[in-house]
Amino acid sequence: MAALEIDELTQEFVAETREMLEGVGDHLLAWEGNPDDRATIDAVFRLVHTIKGSCGFVNQPRIGGLAHSAEEVLAAARDGARTPDRRLVSAMLALIDRIAQLVEGLETGEAPDLASDDALIAGLAATDAAPAAEVVPEAAPVTAPQASAPSTIRVPVTLLETIMGQVSDLVLARNDLARRVRDDTELTASLTPLTNVVGELRDSIGRARLQPIERLFRGLPRLVRDTAAVLSKDVALVIEGDDVEIDREMVEALKDPLTHIVRNAIDHGIENDRRKAGKPTRATLSVTARQSGNQVTIAIADDGRGIDVSRLVDKAQMLGIEPPLGDAANLIFEPGFSTAAQVSNVSGRGVGMDVVRSNIEGIGGSVSLDNRPGEGLSVLIRVPLTLSILTCLIVRVGDQRFAIPRAAIDEVVAIGSDSVRYEAIGDSHIASLRGNLLSVAPLAALLKLPERPPSRLVIIESAGARFALPVDAALEHEELVARPLAPGAAGQLFAGQSLSDDGQPLLLLDALGVAAAAGIARGERRTVTQDAIAPRRPSALQFERLDGSIGSVRAAHVARIEELPREAFVTAGDEAFATIDGALFPARIDGPLPESGRVVTLRLNTPTGPVAWPVAAVRDLAPIDTVTRIDGEGYEGLILIEGQGVPLLEPVMPAHRRFAA
């Protein structure tokens, strides 16, 4: 029994000391930046003193000795006998690290293999003897985190998990009961207070799992200082919003991604010679947390050089990676991508932004960039407040309901409203929203469910990919407790399963998996096939031709839009051909083809058979209201698109208009 008590005491000691050590480092750095701040040194002194005191209880003389040495130096500093300089702070940090190693050893039960502490303790004294005139680079000022002593108790996370599960069960039991007594108004009325209490209970338990994001940010001042020191850069860290609360599991899950992004910013973002760039020598790195609804956004912004997009694109071509939709800066999220010319010992060690992205998406979040070349880069991480509860949109596809995590959804639009077009193009579909073309992932076809005319498009935006999911209906939002699918049932398209409020199982769609299955994320072709659904209004596909002019064809004539490699086009005599999927198609080439790369190609159904028509770019779908006839071979007429007259071309192969490929 006695042995057990000591064990528990030691466990308590380990947990408490670890928490205190996290605070000490930041306080020390704050003290270094502002040596006159009495409050900071008092806080450090208190923490070290407490550690020393606890060592007596649990019989840890070695840790006690270290804490004692630190305390002595701090006492001298408090009395004004010592001023903190970089060397003193470094020596103190090294000592704190040693204590952390020893504490770690206590927990694992393995004594760490460490050198004697004498050198460390001597390090503190050596600073004493060091000449005061020594030039020490000034450290970046940091804001001291507020020392807090809230009245709290420790609760094992597993217990919180259990309570959470029980509350979920309670919600379901209540829902079941409510369904059964639906017709009895009196019983239903007396259920209302229960409903309210259950809802509040769920919120409270959710809050019990929250903690200030400050715990995630705690290590940042040290990380920034050490990284900047290694790279001989001068970086000021500004932390904002560290009182924002977030699920404790999120804190753990975000630690590695955040560390990686911060290191990247200092290593790759911040210039070596900032004067040349006309910037102040001291760079600013700001880490900001904001909460909105049940989402938390963390922005990591530097004022460095930003991402050189043209270099990225060059590198992508070298690696044969297709640029993602939207901003090409998103290429940094591709596996194996790093723009660092040299691998440094700080970042660029193979763990890339692709891992950061997949880690963040794994916890239901998203990451995006705001790149300002020459001025800086902001990395935005958006995560749900908690890991266990996901806000999802419930949609219906082919008589079955599915949940889509809200974090992946940009918006939901009704097909048939003014700014939305959803048209059959041959055997596939294309969507456009406010004039921008979107790829379509044919959800019903991918899931092998009955295909019906969809009523809504769910616009997914995730990891730089943006595409439309047609759904039969968008039903409601639900807060779901997500759990993984059994291994045998799991597939690329699902992120997990859950119980909906009505007690029925629900499958959670994995937006990125759906995109990959539809060939959108990294597929060869951007468009996908789906059985034709008759368009309601005739429309025209507007595009830029190879010769730079604008043209259009009736969408009904377009079988596919695809991207072909330049090499797919060949000429033989006066004829041009395109090789598509191992078959030759006559090609209509009416302008100079690009030298290399990929060529957007329309595959037309013409009276004489299919024709490949390479174009410079596809613009938009537009309704055809009236066609003004004009004279000219190959022209059906002129149509009006947003007030502009645009030639509507016949889907034919003009006999005299071939250019050399």
Add this chain to the structure above:
Amino acid sequence: MSDLAVFARIGDRRVAFDAGSVEAVIDLGAIVPVPLAPPHIRGLAAVRSHVLTVVDVETALCGESTNANRSRALVVARDKHRYALLVDGVDEVGAPRNISAQVPPGLGAGWARAARGTVETGDTIALSLDIESIVAPTD
């Protein structure tokens, strides 16, 4: 293997499962299919606020099912996941006699893979089945 076995029927075949692994015998309500899942995974079912993955034992072992409307199931847990194993009926829970580790020849590949031997109860012989091979068929 605990001392008791759950004796069940699949078609006219008798099978036995280790009773220690079976949490409950239930009748399933609605089953929500999982698109693109292998055919032996019938879908998901909710039982007392838990989601079970519904596995048709016959399909898992033979590749096809002689009864598409099974609703009686044994609830088992494997690696933090719970499964409902569909059978045609559950006869009894009892102490098996004449436990043999010999798998009779000519069972067919699927059955042979999951069979762990035979046990007797009353006057019938049942094939003793391994749950692991049913919830995660290797092919």
